[in-house]
Amino acid sequence: MDLYMAARGVIAPTARTLWPLRVEGLHHVPRTGPVILASNHLALIDPLFIGVVVPRQIIFVAKKELFSERTLPQRAFTRALRAIGQVPVDRSAGYRQDAMQASLDFLNSGAAFGIFPEGTRSPDGRLYRGRTGLAWLALTSQAPVIPIALSGTPHILPPGRRIPRFNRIGMRFGPPVDLSAWEGQGERARARRAATNEIMSSIQRLSGQTMVDRYASDVKKA
Template identity: 50%
Template sequence: MLYDAARIVGARAGRILYRPRIEGLEQIPDTGPVILAANHLSFSDSVVIPLAVPRRIRFLAKAEYFTGSGATGRLSRAAFTALGAVPVERGSGGGALEALETGLRWLKDGGVFSIYPEGTRSPDGRLYRGRTGVAHLALTSGAPVVPVGLTGTERIQPIGTRMPRIAPITVRFGAPLDFSTGYGHLKTGRARRVVTDEIMAAVQRLTGQEQAGVYNERAGGE
């Protein structure tokens, strides 16, 4: 109930303020499990995607958004909880695995789970190499992966700024990718790497970003 109310109100406000261009929304199945794999340019990505998609979404967000103090901390906690965020501890292998298990449970129940394979925001607008958690979700659950390309969100809230700005944004959803068969001949680690690279290539085709070719190791971030 809280999620639906937040999404409806937020989506209306967002469309009035930003007039986002949303393409390919029909690529997201109306029912059944699906993974949304998006590039990551801005803090605002975690607001834009849930407001653009009519189905309820769960997604990973750093634990700090849930542990702040004072009015700002309470507001952050309430907002991310309402949007369907799952807290994950940065730099904690156990925390990341637990978060992925949460994603698998959500997918098993037929839900939509959103993930940023890059792991953290791009510091320079390039598309960084994807980490294989997204492939683990896809290969374990059998859920299709819908690539998501975000452009312009880095101008809403550039790294280091607190207040959002008004800027044109585009959200593109690509055709679902099916990894439920055809990868059994590969060892687990190799299969995850191949699947992740295919997903990131599909994201790049939606955004046109320059590929960095390396992991995003920037400390902190989201």
């Protein structure tokens, strides 16, 4: 906690200076207790801006491939990820359940847990189908889900550009998503899908993105 807040004390003013932030609805995030922050995902740097804005420690679970230290820039990026609370996990099929259990343990300890339900960055700026692990976490832990819509982050370092752009970043927080219709049904696949769709709809209403009923990872593979 102390390391996180110390790093945030350095990173937050710098980020706000380089990328002016327009934030709406931050009061929806509870100051204490378990909460799931579910956001659209547009760029690798998205977790940094959420960590800069939310005034409490957030734990993110990120694929271990991001934590490379082969080059100096990669080492700097890895240290920044760890400083803002990202935890590396192996997301292959054999380890997926372990990652979900670890995420549930974080919530049960009263943590704020950040998640990108699309599972990967949007390939074209649209909002893709959410992964149902989000609903399992929400329905099992009974933690409130706060939807978040980010904008502007893809323009910071688009493909082929080496020098970051210093544009404005937008972030909108919505009220907790009402999942009462599926309370106690975390083990039912249909309930998880319906609850996940409700969360994604809440994100879409904040972001204005076009929704696509496909997984972003499938589109990237194609």
